[in-house]
Amino acid sequence: MFICVNWSYNLGVFTKVGGQMKIGVPRALLYYKYFPLWDAFFSELGAEVVLSPQTNKRILNLGTEAAENEVCLPVKVFYGHVLSLKDKVNALFVPRIVSVEGGAYTCPKFLGLPDMIRALDVDLPQIISPTFDLKLGLWEFYRSVYELGGFFTKNVFKIIMAFQKGLNKLNSFENLLHDGHLLNEALTGRFSPAPRGPLRIGVVGHPYNIFDSYVSMNLIERLQKKDIRVLTAEMVSPEIINEIVSNLQKKLFWTYEKDVVGAVFHWLDTRAVDGIIYVLSFACGPDSLIQILIEHEAKEKGFSVPIMPIVIDEHSGEAGLVTRLEAFTDMISRKAVKEKS
Amino acid sequence: MKITFPHMGTLDIILSDLFTRLDVDFVLPPKTTTKAINLGVKYAPEFACFPLKVTIGNLIEGLEAGADAVVMVGGIGPCRFGFYAEIQNKILHDMGYDFEMITLEPPMADIKDFARKCKKIASKKTLWQILQAVRIVWKKAVAIDEVEREVLKRRAFEKNSRDTTVAHKKGLAVLKEAITPYEIKEAREKALSLINEVEKDLRRCPLKIGIVGEFYALLEPYVNFDIEEYLGQKGIYLERAVYLTDWMGPSKKNSVMGIDSDELAKAAKPYLSHFVGGEGQTTVGHIVKFAEEGFDGVIQLLPFTCMPEIIAKSVLPKICKELDIPVLTLIIDEQTGRAGVITRLEAFIDLLWNRRKKKLSAVGC
Numbered sequence: 101m102f103i104c105v106n107w108s109y110n111l112g113v114f115t116k117v118g119g120q121m122k123i124g125v126p127r128a129l130l131y132y133k134y135f136p137l138w139d140a141f142f143s144e145l146g147a148e149v150v151l152s153p154q155t156n157k158r159i160l161n162l163g164t165e166a167a168e169n170e171v172c173l174p175v176k177v178f179y180g181h182v183l184s185l186k187d188k189v190n191a192l193f194v195p196r197i198v199s200v201e202g203g204a205y206t207c208p209k210f211l212g213l214p215d216m217i218r219a220l221d222v223d224l225p226q227i228i229s230p231t232f233d234l235k236l237g238l239w240e241f242y243r244s245v246y247e248l249g250g251f252f253t254k255n256v257f258k259i260i261m262a263f264q265k266g267l268n269k270l271n272s273f274e275n276l277l278h279d280g281h282l283l284n285e286a287l288t289g290r291f292s293p294a295p296r297g298p299l300r301i302g303v304v305g306h307p308y309n310i311f312d313s314y315v316s317m318n319l320i321e322r323l324q325k326k327d328i329r330v331l332t333a334e335m336v337s338p339e340i341i342n343e344i345v346s347n348l349q350k351k352l353f354w355t356y357e358k359d360v361v362g363a364v365f366h367w368l369d370t371r372a373v374d375g376i377i378y379v380l381s382f383a384c385g386p387d388s389l390i391q392i393l394i395e396h397e398a399k400e401k402g403f404s405v406p407i408m409p410i411v412i413d414e415h416s417g418e419a420g421l422v423t424r425l426e427a428f429t430d431m432i433s434r435k436a437v438k439e440k441s
Numbered sequence: 442m443k444i445t446f447p448h449m450g451t452l453d454i455i456l457s458d459l460f461t462r463l464d465v466d467f468v469l470p471p472k473t474t475t476k477a478i479n480l481g482v483k484y485a486p487e488f489a490c491f492p493l494k495v496t497i498g499n500l501i502e503g504l505e506a507g508a509d510a511v512v513m514v515g516g517i518g519p520c521r522f523g524f525y526a527e528i529q530n531k532i533l534h535d536m537g538y539d540f541e542m543i544t545l546e547p548p549m550a551d552i553k554d555f556a557r558k559c560k561k562i563a564s565k566k567t568l569w570q571i572l573q574a575v576r577i578v579w580k581k582a583v584a585i586d587e588v589e590r591e592v593l594k595r596r597a598f599e600k601n602s603r604d605t606t607v608a609h610k611k612g613l614a615v616l617k618e619a620i621t622p623y624e625i626k627e628a629r630e631k632a633l634s635l636i637n638e639v640e641k642d643l644r645r646c647p648l649k650i651g652i653v654g655e656f657y658a659l660l661e662p663y664v665n666f667d668i669e670e671y672l673g674q675k676g677i678y679l680e681r682a683v684y685l686t687d688w689m690g691p692s693k694k695n696s697v698m699g700i701d702s703d704e705l706a707k708a709a710k711p712y713l714s715h716f717v718g719g720e721g722q723t724t725v726g727h728i729v730k731f732a733e734e735g736f737d738g739v740i741q742l743l744p745f746t747c748m749p750e751i752i753a754k755s756v757l758p759k760i761c762k763e764l765d766i767p768v769l770t771l772i773i774d775e776q777t778g779r780a781g782v783i784t785r786l787e788a789f790i791d792l793l794w795n796r797r798k799k800k801l802s803a804v805g806c
C-alpha cells in the first residue's frame with residue numbers, strides 16, 4: 101500500500117521534471133566506496149548522473165562556511181560538494197547508509213547526513229535519501245532499493261536489473277582494488293605505472309580523506325614521487341581483514357574502521373610494509389578510539405613497523421606535511437638499509 | 442577483588458548501596474575534580490570525547506586507591522560509548538596497571554554472559570539475591586532522580602538563596618540511609634517535603650529553560666560547571682532531558698523525565714528522522730517539546746567532538762527558525778573555562794528576558 105502511494109508521488113516528480121532527470125552525486129564521503137554501483141544504477145534507469153568536480157578551495161570554503169564548526173572535515177567537504185551541485189541538478193542523492201552488514205554501523209554522521217543537509221539554509225533541489233540498513237535484513241534492504249528505483253520507473257524488473265548491474269560494476273571495481281590498484285585509479289579507470297622502489301608504505305584511513313587529493317594534499321602522489329610503493333587497506337583481502345577483526349576482544353561496530361584495523365594489524369603481523377601512515381580526520385569520532393587499538397597492538401608487537409599518524413583538518417598546511425613525510429621516509433629507509441646489512 | 446567504577450552524577454550513591462547489599466568489596470574514586478580531568482586528558486587520545494577522558498581519570502584514581510577490578514557498561518554502537526570499556530582497558534593496561542575489566546554488555550545481546558558477569562561481581566550472592574537487590578536499589582535511584590527533578594523546578598522560587606540546595610542535601614542524606622522498600626518510600630516523601638517546605642515566593646514568573654544534550658555532560662555537575670545550580674540561583678525554572686534512571690532503564694517509558702522515547706523520536710522526526718546514536722535524536726525531540734510547551738529557551742551541552750550532539754547541532758538552525766526558540770550550545774572539554782561559560786549564560790539570560798518583554802508588550806501587557 102505504502103509503496104503504491106509512493107509510486108504515484110514519484111511518477112509525479114519524474115514527469116514534472118520532464119525529459120532526462122539529472123541526479124547529482126557529491127564527490128565526497130561514500131562516493132569513494134559505492135560510486136560505481138550508484139552510477140550504473142541511475143544510468144540504467146535513464147537518469148543522467150552529475151558528479152561534482154574534484155574538491156578544490158572553493159568547495160572546501162563553501163562547506164566550512166555552511167557547516168557547524170565542530171563537524172568533521174569530510175562532512176564539511178560533503179556540504180561543499182552539495183552546495184556546488186545544487187543548481188545544476190533536479191535532485192541530489194544523499195543516501196542514509198546506516199549499516200552495510202549485520203551487527204555494525206557505518207558512522208553516526210552517515211545516519212544523520214540527509215537531515216543535516218536538509219537543515220542547510222539554502223534552496224536545495226529535491227533530496228533523494230533512501231535509508232539503507234542491512235541490520236534490518238535483506239528484505240528491508242531491497243525495499244529501499246525498490247523505493248529508490250521508484251523515482252525513475254515503476255517497473256520492478258527494470259529496477260532489479262539496474263541494481264544487479266550496479267552490483268556487478270561494484271564487484272569489478274572492488275576486484276581491481278584487491279588486485280592492488282589504487283582506489284582513485286580504479287574509480288577513474290586511468291591507471292599509471294606503480295613505482296618499483298624497494299620501500300613500501302601502507303597508507304590507511306578513510307578513503308574520502310586519502311583519495312581526495314585536495315584534502316590529503318596529494319599524500320599518495322608525494323610518496324610515489326619518491327619511488328615508494330603505496331599499499332592501502334583496500335588491497336588487503338576481505339577474508340584476512342575479517343579474520344583479524346573477528347579475533348578482537350571487543351567486536352568493532354563501525355564497518356569502515358574494520359578495514360583500518362584489519363590492514364594495520366595484518367601489516368604489523370606480516371611486516372608487509374616498511375612503514376604505516378595513518379590518516380585521521382580532526383574530530384573524527386571512530387578514528388580517535390581506533391588509534392588506541394592500533395597503538396596498543398603496535399606496542400605488543402614491539403613496534404615492528406613504524407607508524408605515523410597524520411591528522412588533517414581545514415587548516416592543515418602543506419609545509420608541515422612535507423616536512424613530516426620527509427622525516428618519516430628518511431627514517432624508514434635508514435631502518436631498511438640497517439636491517440639488510 | 443576490589444572493584445572501582447567511574448563517576449556519573451549520583452551513580453556513586455546508587456552503586457555503593459548496591460555493592461554494600463551484595464557484599465562486594467569496592468573503592469570509590471575521589472569525586473571528579475580537575476585532578477581526575479588532568480589525568481584523563483594526559484592519557485586519553487586527544488580527540489576522544491570528553492567523558493572518556495574524565496572517566497579514565499576517575500579509573501586511574503580508583504586503581505591508585507587500591508582497586509584491582511573495574512566495572513563498566515559496554516554497548517553496540519553507533520556512538521563511541523559502546524567502545525569506552527575496551528579503550529579504557531587498553532590505555533590503563535598500557536600504563537602498567539594490573540586489573541580486571543568487567544564489562545557488562547547489554548543483556549539483550551547475551552543474557553548468559555550478563556548473568557555470568559553479575560555473578561563475578563557479586564560472587565557471594567546468588568543470581569536471585571542479586572536481582573532482588575537491584576530491584577530495591579532501583580527504587581531508590583528513581584526516588585533520587587525524582588527529588589532532583591523537583592529541585593530543578595523549585596529553586597527558581599526560593600526566597601533565600603541556597604535553601605533548596607541545603608534541603609536537597611538533607612533529602613539525599615535521608616534517602617541514602619533507607620534500606621527496605623518501605624523505608625525508601627518514606628525517605629522519598631520526606632525528601633520531597635523538605636524541598637516543598639523551603640520558603641518560596643510564588644509571585645515570581647521565572648524564565649523557563651530546558652537543558653538537553655549528551656547524557657554524561659548532563660548528569661555530571663563537575664563537568665557541566667554545575668550550571669543547573671547556577672541557573673537556579675538566577676531564578677530560572679529548569680527541566681532536564683535526561684535522568685540517570687531514565688537513561689539506564691531498558692524501557693522506553695522515561696518515568697522521571699516524563700516523555701516516552703517513541704514520542705520524542707516522533708517530535709524529532711521533521712528535523713532528524715533517524716536515530717544517530719547517543720542522545721542525538723532525543724536532544725532534538727526535547728527541543729521541539731520544550732518549544733511546544735512554551736519554554737523561553739534551551740541549553741544544549743555538547744562534549745567536544747561528540748558525534749550525535751554535533752548532528753543535533755547541525756539541524757538546530759532549522760528548528761530555531763521554525764519554532765522560534767533560542768538554543769545556546771555549550772561545548773565542553775578540558776579547555777572550557779567556567780568564566781567563559783558564565784558570561785555566555787548571562788548573555789543568554791538577558792536575551793531571553795528581552796524576548797519575553799517584547800512578547801508581553803506585543804500582547805499589550
Ligand code: SF4
Pocket residue numbers: 172173174175207208209210306381383384385386387748
Ligand atoms: S567516520 Fe569520522 S570522518 Fe568519517 S564521517 Fe564519521 S566522524 Fe566524520
Ligand code: SF4
Pocket residue numbers: 385490491492520521522655656657718719720744746747748749750
Ligand atoms: S554521546 Fe557523544 S560524548 Fe557521549 S560517548 Fe557518544 S560520542 Fe562520546
